[in-house]
Amino acid sequence: MWRxxxxxxxxxxxxxxxxxxGGAPKAWRGTSHSRKIRGRTLFRDFLIRVRSWPxxxxxxxxxxxxxxxxxxxxxxxxxxxxxxxxxxxxTYQLLPLSFVNLLAVTLPWIELAAGLMLVLGIRTRAAAVxxxxxxxxxMAALLWALHLGLDMSCGCFASSGxxxxxxxxxxxxxxxxxxxxxxxxxxxxxxxxxxxxRLTH
Amino acid sequence: xxxxxxxxxxxxxxxxSAFRDAAVAGFxxxxxxxxxxxxxxxxxxxxxxxxxxxxxxxxEIKGEARGISPKDxxxxxxxxxxxxxxxxxxxxxxxxxxARSIPYDYLEPVSSGVIKxxxxxxxxxxxxxxxxxxxxxxxxxxxxxxxxxxRNVFYVEGGAPVLHGSVEK
Numbered sequence: 001m002w003r004x005x006x007x008x009x010x011x012x013x014x015x016x017x018x019x020x021x022g023g024a025p026k027a028w029r030g031t032s033h034s035r036k037i038r039g040r041t042l043f044r045d046f047l048i049r050v051r052s053w054p055x056x057x058x059x060x061x062x063x064x065x066x067x068x069x070x071x072x073x074x075x076x077x078x079x080x081x082x083x084x085x086x087x088x089x090x091t092y093q094l095l096p097l098s099f100v101n102l103l104a105v106t107l108p109w110i111e112l113a114a115g116l117m118l119v120l121g122i123r124t125r126a127a128a129v130x131x132x133x134x135x136x137x138x139m140a141a142l143l144w145a146l147h148l149g150l151d152m153s154c155g156c157f158a159s160s161g162x163x164x165x166x167x168x169x170x171x172x173x174x175x176x177x178x179x180x181x182x183x184x185x186x187x188x189x190x191x192x193x194x195x196x197x198r199l200t201h
Numbered sequence: 202x203x204x205x206x207x208x209x210x211x212x213x214x215x216x217x218s219a220f221r222d223a224a225v226a227g228f229x230x231x232x233x234x235x236x237x238x239x240x241x242x243x244x245x246x247x248x249x250x251x252x253x254x255x256x257x258x259x260x261e262i263k264g265e266a267r268g269i270s271p272k273d274x275x276x277x278x279x280x281x282x283x284x285x286x287x288x289x290x291x292x293x294x295x296x297x298x299x300a301r302s303i304p305y306d307y308l309e310p311v312s313s314g315v316i317k318x319x320x321x322x323x324x325x326x327x328x329x330x331x332x333x334x335x336x337x338x339x340x341x342x343x344x345x346x347x348x349x350x351x352r353n354v355f356y357v358e359g360g361a362p363v364l365h366g367s368v369e370k
Contacts, residue, residue, distance in 0.1 A: 082238065082245050090253040101249045109234030110227050117226065125215060126222030133223070149310045186219065 056188035064185045067131060067178060068118030071111045074157055078108035088155030092141050093148065110134070124189040132182035139175045142167055264348025266329070266340065268358040275328060276357065276364070282324045286331035286342040287361060295365060297330070305331060305342040316349050326353030333360025 078085040086104035089095065095103060110130060117127035138156070145152060145167055154167045238244040275281050276297070285296050286305040296302070303315060319327065327346060331339025343356035357364050 079234075083243070086245055086249070087253050087255065090249075091255050097250075097252060098248045100253070101245050102247055105238045105245065105247065106231035106234045109230040109237070113226050113230035123219075123222045123226065125219035126226055129219050129223035130227055 060185050060189045063181050064118045064121070064124055064128070064189055067181050067185065068115045068120075068127070070178065071115030071131060072119065075108040075111035075115060077157070078104070079112065082108070085155065088153070091150070091152050091155070092145050093150070094141050094144050107134075118185070125186050128182045128186035128189055132179055132186060135175050135179035135182055139172055139179065142172045142175065146172070264344045264346065264354070266343035266347045266354045266356050268340070269328065269355045271357055271359055271363045271366075273355075273357075275326070275355070278325070280325040282319065282322060282327045284327060284329045284342065285361070286329050286338040291332065291361070295361070297364060300330075303342065305338040305345075307338075307341070311342070311345055311349070316346070316351070319346070319351060326355060327351060328355045328357060330357035330364050331360045333362045 082101075082104050085108065086101050089104050090097070090100045111134065114127045114130040114134070117123055118131070142154065146169070150167070152167060154171050156171075235247070238247075269275065276283065279299070283297055283300040285292050285300045285302045287296075287302075288304050289302065292302045292304075303311065305311075327343070329339045329343040329346070331337045331342060333339070337356065337360050339360050340356045343354045347354040
């Protein structure tokens with residue numbers, strides 16, 4: 001990545017460009033070094049363009065409310081019936097028995113906290129970190145269950161049977177979309193205060 | 202323009218504070234969850250001592266295998282792989298000489314390693330015998346192997362009890 005403090009050959013290239021010399025020095029043109037620097041510049045330009053799009057924060061608003069709603073809905077049955085959820089966790093055969101109940105007791109409340117934070121716009125980036133972390137865990141668990149060939153329900157929203165809600169690559173893809181949404185909120189999300197400022201000014 | 206890293210481009214401070222806040226929120230909510238579980242009458246123990254009775258549907262078997270008589274000469278033919286689908290205890294008690302033991306589990310599919318091993322052996326076919334009960338574990342295993350791409354898979358009708366008699370004679 002970009003070096004700070006120490007001058008880089010990129011600086012020389014840039015400075016020469018400003019002074020009217022323009023482009024990479026002849027000796028560098030077409031070399032792998034010049035291509036590498038050009039790639040870095042293109043990547044940085046891409047980041048600047050992505051970052052400077054003014055509508056990100058407005059897109060992030062419904063995304064975070066939707067994601068929060070999903071998590072609030074998902075945690076509901078788990079909080080009401082922790083025993084059932086513990087069985088769902090045990091079915092994945094991923095955790096040792098001593099950790100199953102601990103996860104079944106704590107995870108739904110973390111989902112509840114993340115969901116509320118997203119919907120209400122409180123520390124949305126922290127909530128996005130929680131949501132993205134949980135999504136990575138869920139996807140890993142689903143892939144593990146698919147690898148074992150387990151014919152079971154994902155237990156994400158209700159402890160329904162495998163016949164009505166079986167795990168599949170589609171379930172993993174759905175979680176992948178939610179992970180993408182979580183990352184989007186992490187990078188471009190806005191909390192309640194900032195949204196209010198934008199609305200009032 | 203000052204050169205910058207992609208990390209600082211997005212802002213290092215808010216990223217770090219987001220991770221810190223997430224850790225705090227996660228810890229507090231886990232604490233609340235644990236407290237509620239302690240207080241509620243239908244709370245579960247934090248550490249489970251006994252295994253959960255997990256109910257999963259049996260894997261669907263898609264293949265089809267043909268049954269053969271226990272007196273079929275192919276059973277003693279070394280060109281065929283003979284597989285015993287019964288449990289380890291039953292196999293220890295008695296088995297047909299040279300038969301491989303692959304205990305059939307109605308809930309667990311046959312591992313891919315076993316399938317690879319069988320695919321790697323050059324044989325005219327596979328003959329499976331099981332416990333001879335209803336459903337016969339030998340027939341089920343033969344169907345599963347056929348469903349996983351193995352050809353010329355047969356099962357012994359009546360399974361080990363019938364086969365035991367005919368082999369002894």
